[in-house]
Amino acid sequence: MRPVNLIPAEERTGEHAPLRSGPLAYILVGALVAVLVGVTALVLTGNQIAETKAEITQLESEDAAAQARAERLAAYTEFRATSEARVATVQSLADSRFDWERVMRELALILPSDVWLVSLDASASGGGGDGGASLSAGIAGPALSLSGCANGQKGVAGFVTALKDIDGVTRVGVQSSELGDANSGAGAAGGGGEGPSGDDCRTRPSVAKFEIVVAFDAAPVPAEVGSEAALPSPAEDAEASSAKSEDSSAEGSEGG
Numbered sequence: 196m197r198p199v200n201l202i203p204a205e206e207r208t209g210e211h212a213p214l215r216s217g218p219l220a221y222i223l224v225g226a227l228v229a230v231l232v233g234v235t236a237l238v239l240t241g242n243q244i245a246e247t248k249a250e251i252t253q254l255e256s257e258d259a260a261a262q263a264r265a266e267r268l269a270a271y272t273e274f275r276a277t278s279e280a281r282v283a284t285v286q287s288l289a290d291s292r293f294d295w296e297r298v299m300r301e302l303a304l305i306l307p308s309d310v311w312l313v314s315l316d317a318s319a320s321g322g323g324g325d326g327g328a329s330l331s332a333g334i335a336g337p338a339l340s341l342s343g344c345a346n347g348q349k350g351v352a353g354f355v356t357a358l359k360d361i362d363g364v365t366r367v368g369v370q371s372s373e374l375g376d377a378n379s380g381a382g383a384a385g386g387g388g389e390g391p392s393g394d395d396c397r398t399r400p401s402v403a404k405f406e407i408v409v410a411f412d413a414a415p416v417p418a419e420v421g422s423e424a425a426l427p428s429p430a431e432d433a434e435a436s437s438a439k440s441e442d443s444s445a446e447g448s449e450g451g
Contacts, residue, residue, distance in 0.1 A: 293319055293337045293411070295317060295337075298317075298339070298361060298411075301360075301361045301362060302339075302358075302361060305357040305358065305360055305361065306354075307345070307353055307357060309345055309346040310344070310351075310353075311343055311344060311345075311396065312341060312343035313342050313343045313344070313396050314340075314341075314342040314343075315339065315340070315341055315342075316339070316340040317338070317339055317340075318337065318338050318340075319337050320335065320337070334366075334408070334410045334412065336410065336412050336413070336414045337410075337411040338410050338411065339408070339409040340406070340407075341405075341406070341407045341408075341409065342404075342405070342406050343396060343404070344402050344403065344404050344405070345403055346402060346403075347401050347402070347403055348372060348374065348403050350403065351369070351372045351403050351405045351407075354405070355367050355369060358409050361409070363411045363413060363414060364409055364410070364411060365411060365412040365413055366409075366410040366412065367407060367408070367409050368407065368409075368410070369405065369406070370405075370406035370407065370408060371404075371405065371406045372403050372404070372406075373403060373404050373405075374400060374402070374403045375399055375400050375402045375403070375404070
């Protein structure tokens with residue numbers, strides 16, 4: 196027969212005695228595991244926060260250095276932009292130069308012997324003179340305003356035709372052409388009175404006083420003075436040079 200132990204389990208001793216820890220040990224172990232997991236998570240989170248703060252500090256430092264460098268280069272950048280604008284303006288002015296010397300030389304060559312000039316006004320952008328203001332108003336390019344006298348209206352017409360032979364002339368407009376009256380001729384011939392005024396060359400009834408406007412529409416118009424870029428001041432030039440030198444030194448130290 197198989198032996199049977201009739202002693203109650205809670206009263207047994209020796210190797211056959213049952214464990215009396217119950218569920219408390221398991222609860223304790225679970226609590227320790229939870230504490231360990233919490234501490235581990237806290238440490239990892241703290242490390243991530245520290246790394247993020249260090250990265251933010253580094254980015255702020257790099258941003259401050261970039262801003263300082265940009266401020267050092269600002270003067271040089273402005274100087275370069277101003278210099279390029281000035282070069283473009285000078286180039287525009289050079290391309291739009293008008294050869295007035297050639298025009299005056301050709302005018303002297305084509306001027307008829309029976310025509311004499313009292314005044315001559317030149318303009319690089321129209322509006323050559325007060326007398327021809329109404330005609331010059333529609334001229335965008337260079338223009339000449341001529342005032343003088345010729346022997347009769349036929350002489351004025353011949354002078355207008357001769358003006359068209361000047362190289363570059365596109366239009367010739369007659370503002371006015373008036374013959375002298377008997378009173379002006381008598382005053383000049385008899386020596387009585389004041390005679391003709393300084394701007395009135397009519398001495399005889401057959402002499403015509405004219406005002407003519409000559410247009411050179413095909414010539415390039417020079418740039419406006421107000422649109423020209425101003426040259427940088429010596430202080431700005433020195434500041435730009437200093438900024439460039441400091442930037443070169445900083446780049447050299449970083450490279451070293």
